[in-house]
Amino acid sequence: MSAALSERPVTEPRPEPGTDRPSPPKPALAPYLGLVLLAAAAASFFIWNWEGQAVLFLPLGDTVLWAPRDPLLGLGAMMLILVLCWRLRVSPMGAFGGLAIVVITYWAGSNIHFIDRIAEVPRRLTGGNTRDQLVGYFNPDWSYLLFQNVAGTSRPIWGEWLITLCMAVVATIIGCFIGLLLAMLASPVSSLNTGTSQTVKAINSVVRSIPDVGWALLFAAFLGGTAYGLGALAAVLALIMFNIGIVAKLLGESIDAIHPGPLEAADAAGATLVQRDRVAVLPAVMPSFISYSLYVFELNIRASAALGVVGVAGIGGELSRQIGRMSQGYENVGAILWALVLVVLMVDLLSLWIRRRLL
Amino acid sequence: MIKFEDVEVVYPNGFRGLSGINLEIHQGEFVAIIGLSGAGKSTLIRAVNGLVPYTHGTLSVGETVVDPKNKSKLRKLRSKVGMIFQQFNNVGRITVLNNVLIGRSAFTPTWRSLIGWYGHQDKEVAFQSLERVGIVEKAYNRAAALSGGQQQRVAIARVLAQDPEVILADEPVASLDPPTARKVLGDLRTIQRDLGITCVVNMHHLDLARDYADRIIGMRDGKVVFDGPTAEATDSVIAEVYQREVSAGDQLAPEAEVSSKEPG
Known part of the structure; x- marks a missing residue:
């Protein structure tokens, strides 16, 4: 038994510390291109389905193009999340999750006209009897x-x-x-x-x-x-x-x-x-x-x-x-x-x- | 005392845990079961009290045949067969005394357990068990506040409170440091000898098995491949069980200075 004790396992030579450290693996490009297509498809659906009035004017040389504001903002957010995921080397599955959250949020928000309603809030607060109400609440009896x-x-x-x-x-x-x-x-x-x-x-x-x-x-x-x-x-x-x-x-x-x-x-x-x-x-x-x-x-x-x-x-x-x-x-x-x-x-x-x- | 006749365990997923086990463990024996991980040691021990149901053969404890399908018979059997676990399995948030009283469950009406009102007799048994393992002064401490060695003593006291005929121990000292492991195992050995309890213990460490057991059973692939008195379990025999050379890693403390005589 003592003979077995004295046998130390031989350690293999290790590389110098600080060299050859692994970096996170780069995600494959093809799935990301697929996700870009998916984002484009979602954005075109939103543009086709668009009911709002707000438009953006894009000066292009001597002609001015206009574009629906909200779907463009949505497309921007989708692209932003994809670029972010790519830079952070998130796996395609993770990037798909991020994209899905943006798409679903946009879809849900647009169905209840959330951005339009939020934009109305300042006008609603200044009109009507809001002032009286606020004064009442802050002077409780x-x-x-x-x-x-x-x-x-x-x-x-x-x-x-x-x-x-x-x-x-x-x-x-x-x-x-x-x-x-x-x-x-x-x-x-x-x-x-x-x-x-x-x-x-x-x-x-x-x-x-x-x-x-x-x-x-x-x-x-x-x-x-x-x-x-x-x-x-x-x-x-x-x-x-x-x-x-x-x-x-x-x-x-x-x-x-x-x-x-x-x-x-x-x-x-x-x-x-x-x-x-x-x-x-x-x-x-x-x-x-x-x-x-x-x-x-x-x-x-x-x-x-x-x-x-x-x-x-x-x-x-x-x-x-x-x-x-x-x-x-x-x-x-x-x-x-x-x-x-x-x-x-x-x-x-x-x-x-x-x-x-x-x- | 414990008799395996051609016992087989096949798990629901089809895995064969035990096959063709024939064993007779006698009254008052201290048996160590050794073998590599996955050899079927735990399955063998758990088959005895029905925690793992056996699927073929006959398994009996004393005069009783273990019947995994009959819950009330199984409970009656378990009241005589105590079990100790690697992770102690105490309820951390309640007192040591209440943990030991869990061992009295089979002798306590359900309504009494429900309101936590144990009889004087049961408490007396619990205190005696705690005295036997030497931690009676901790009776009203929370179990989680104790050290590993003390927690395993609580578990032993819980089992003793059952007044058992058999104690099954599944790697009882694998979570303890070497000196504590020897003390706890030494105490278990002393108590087992004093009370004439049959003891079946799973072990990783060869030196512990050799120092404390009367008899060693070696297992591999769900089969018994060695069965004999401790003196016969030489290195070459164990190498056959493990299918490799016995090494220092199979020992808990190669030069053991703490003996079982040392008080807990």
Whole structure:
């Protein structure tokens, strides 16, 4: 054995350091020429499809040519990205990706006339009552927020904030708990079998595909209105569905990615599926779960303002009432919006603090 | 104790992991399995507790025939067969004690596990296991905060908490530095001897196998090509198993000064 030890492998002579270092391989020219043709084809399609009015005048000697502005800008961007990719020696596949992003962005933007609309913004801001609105928003009526009651009731406005917070708390706790269970069932790592996992994933997709406002409208329709508008219940149920969708999706992906070793150890110790999920899966995803729950709580505060548009309880309801009477002044809406910024900021700081403490 | 009769493992992708294995491992033996990577060492060990289902032949542990298709029988079998892994496979974020209590899963009702309320008896077993591996003072530390050697001791304690008849160890010291590897393996050997547990261990390092095992099984291409007491596993025999000369690289620490007698 000691004889084997003394045998050192003979090292081959190495080249001098600093010489013969490899440089990134040059991409093939032919695929790039193909991409230029592709860009030209896309640009001709955009020119043919062009509906705008803006043109560019190109002085050419004593004649002046005009050309459609936007498709030419698009063509310029396409060529720019190809030249950039060529200089940086990006592979043809990477360059194709870059070109595709430019083409798709141009196509999407032109379909909604994005550049034309953006160009209108300065004119729109100077006309109409924008000035009054801005003045209103920046001079919020704090006394309204602090001392007045909701119109036609004896409930103070600030009390609506409390209701919003309470709705968010209830929805977060229930939604995240159900989301946790569904995430466990959705991930093939922790689920009973692939069939269950696929089914629950499909259900999760359906839950997620309906937006929070959609859920609020549905629940409001099912449950009917109350004396206080549509009430907090419809909003809380809507937020719960909204939270289940988010938590089940994100946490399910966290579970997919956990280290399989401890699961194997639990299996080898004869643990049942539920035991394994509890002792090996849950501790591994607990930080993510807490993080997602705090995030969802923040979302709930914000979402409950948007839910007001469909007339549910909380500050969102008051906001939509005030938007309805905006012709009488913008100071009240301004106060609510500024307070919303403040509250969301505070919740943000709070969750940051909790996250630091717990994780 | 563990009996392989013409056991074969064919993986779902068609790869033949084990073929024609006939082995009998006796009660209280410490068996080292050696062989190059891909020789089927892990497959052999994992077939015993059904982590890898065998596809042909009969494999039995004690009186029980391993039935990879019957989940509840498999769980019952696994409660008696502990397993240690190269990467320790502890749950990093929970305490050492809770990791050891995972070993009590098969003896704990599911609802108790669910709310994390283990009985006094189970905790007592867990503490005794931790005392045996010498890290009882770390019981309430997070498992991830321990060193590699300590983590593998936690894993051994988790297995001991099962009160096992058999311990399977898949490269248990391959992630540890040489002195620690020897200490941990020495402890495992002592515990195994004291409690009369049958132990099957996969190893890379020839010197460790020779220093600690009663019996060495050599594997190549999913077949047993050597089986005999440690004294018979000479360099020329091992060279036959490896199909090449034994070299210094097959040893963990060529001049080992740390002996198994040293306390953990």
